[in-house]
Amino acid sequence: MEKSNVETLYEWIDETTNKIQQYVNEPYLESLGYTMEIVFMQEVPDNIDESLAIKLQQALVELKIDSFSAEEVRKANQLAILKGMKGSTQQQHLMTPETVSLMIAYLANKLFDDAENIRLFDPAGGTGNLITAVLSQLPQIKEAFASEVDSTLIQLAVWNANLQKKNIEFFHQDSLRPFLLDPVDLIVADLPVGYYPDDLRASDFKLKADKGHSYAHHLFIEQSLNYTKPGGYLILVIPEFLFDSDQSDKLQQFIHDYAHMVGILRLPESAFKSDKHRKSILILQKKGQQTASPKQPLLVKMPSFNNTRAMGDILGQINNWFQTYKKELNSNE
Template identity: 65%
Template sequence: MENTNVEKLYTWLDKTAETIQLHDNKPYLDSLATLLECLFYQDVTDDIDDILTQKIQKALQEIKLSHFQTVEIRGAIQLAILKGMKDSTQQQHLMTPDTVALLVGYLAEKLTKNKEKVRIFDPASGTANLLTSVMNQIKQPTEAFGSEVDPTLIKLSLLNANLQKVKVDFFHQDSLRPFLMDPVDLIVADLPVGYYPDDIRASDYALKADNGHSYSHHLFIEQCLRYTENGGYLIFVIPEFLFDSDQSDKLHAFLQENAHIIGVLRLPESAFKSKRNIKSILVLQKKGNNTSTQKQPLLVNLPSFKDAKAMDNILNQINGWFREYFDCEVD
C-alpha cells in the first residue's frame, strides 16, 4: 500500500512539475520547488500567470495530501528530487540514499535513547532527506536545525519539512562560517567532499591545509565538533578514503584529541556504482568530563541491503554491542 501511495504522489508531482517546467522554461528542481510551495499552501502564488495558475489549480484538485502518511510524502518528494538531480547536480550535492539515511537514523535512535529531548543539526542538509529521515526515527521530541548554501536546495528542504509537518530551523549560509546556534546533542551529515575555496575562512581551522586549499570534509568535521555538546554524538557519512588522504595524519591527531571513535560501519559495495564511490558511516562522541575511549569500537562490514537474513544478523550484533556500550556508560 505504501509503495502504491508513494508512486501515486510521485507521478502527480513529476507530471505537474514538468507542466510548470515547460511553461516557465526553468530547471526541473526550481519547478518542483514552485509546485511544493503551491501544494503546501493549497493555492497558487501571486507571481504565476493566469494560464499556469489554472493548470496548477486543476492539478491540486486531483490530490489530497491528508490521504498520505509522512513517510509516503517524504518518499515521493525524494523520488522527484532525485529525478531533478540526475543530470544537473554535482556529485557532492547528490541526495543521501534512503537505505543509508535509515541506517543513520537507526544509529541516532540508539545513541539518544536516554535523552528526554534531542537537539539535532545537519550542517550539509541539502534537501533535508537525511535530517527528516533521522527525525522520523527518533522517538523523543526533537529540536532540529539544518544548513545549506544552495538557494534551490534550501527552498526544497524547507518545503520538504513543511509538507512532512516537521519543524526545522534552517540556516541559508556557508556552513563553515559561524552559526547563531547553541551546541546540540547530535549532528548528522553526509559530508561534502572536495576542496574548500575560501582560504581566509579556512585559516580559522586547526585542520586547514599547510599548503593550498583545505579539504572541506575535514573542516566540516572540526566545525561540527564546535557545535556539539560535550559528550554529544556525531554520525557522518564519509568517503572511504577519509583516513588515507594526504592530510589524514592531521585529522587523526585532531580526532584523538577531541573525540572518541564509537564506530565505523562500511557500507556494502553493492550500494555504489564504483569502488571509488564507496562510503562508510563514522560515529564519534565529543570528549567531555564523563566520557571515555571505547576498548572495542563498533567495526562493521555491512552486507548487501538486499540480503535480509545477513542484514538481520548484523543488526542483532549491533544491538548487542549497544547494550554493552550503555551498560559500561552506567558503570
C-alpha cells in the same frame, strides 16, 4: 497492481513539476520547488501564467495531501528530487541514499533510545532528506536545525520539511562560517567531499591545510565538533578514503584529541555507483568530563541492504554491541 500511496503522490508531483517546467523554462529541481510550495500553500501564486494557473488549480483539486502520511510525503518528494538530480551535473546535487539515511536514524536511535529533549543539527542539509529521515524515527528530538549554502537545495529542504510537518530551523549560509546556534546533542551529516575554496576562512581551523586549499570534509568534522555538546554524538557519512589520504595523520590526531571513536560502518559496494564514491558511517562522541572511549569500537562491514538474512545477522551483532556500550557508559557515570 494497485499503486502505493508513495507512487500515486510521486506521479502527481512529477506531472505537476513537468507542467511548470514547460512554462518557466528552468531546471526540474527549481520547478519542483514551485510544486512543493503550491502543495503546501494549497493555492496557486498570482504571478503565474493564466493558462498554467488553471492547470495547476485543477491538479490541486485532485490532490488530497492530508491523506498521505509524513513518511509517504518524504519518500515521494525524495523520488522527485532524485529524478531532478539525475539531470544535474553539480556534485552537491546528490542525495544521501535512502538506505543510508535509515541506517543513520537506526544508529541515532541506539545512542539516544533513553534520552529526551534531543537537539539535532545537520550542517550539510541538502534537500533535507537525511534530517527528516532521522526525525521520523526519533520522536524524542525536540529541536532540529539544518544548514545549506545552495539556494535551490535549501528551498527544496524547507518545503520538504513543511509538507512533512517537521519543525526544522534552516540556516542559508556557508556551513563553515560561524552559526548563531548553541551546541547540540546530535549531529548527522553526509559530508561534502572536496576542497574548500575560502583559504582565509579555512585559516581559522585547526585542520587547515599547510599548503593550498583545505579539505572541506576535514573542516566539516571540526566545525561539527564545535557545535556538539561535550558527551554529544556525531554520525557522519564519510568518504571511504578519509583516513588514507594526505593530511589524514593530522585529522586522526585531531579526532584523538577532541573525540572518542565510537565506530565505523563500511557501507556496501552496491549502495554506490563506483569504488571512488564509496562511503562509510563514522560515529564519534565529543569528549566530556565523564566520557571514555569504548573498550572495543563498533567496526562493521555492512552486507548488501538487499540481503535480508545477512542484514538481520549484522543488526543483531550491532544491537549486542550497543548493549555492552551502554553498560560501559553507565559504569563511567
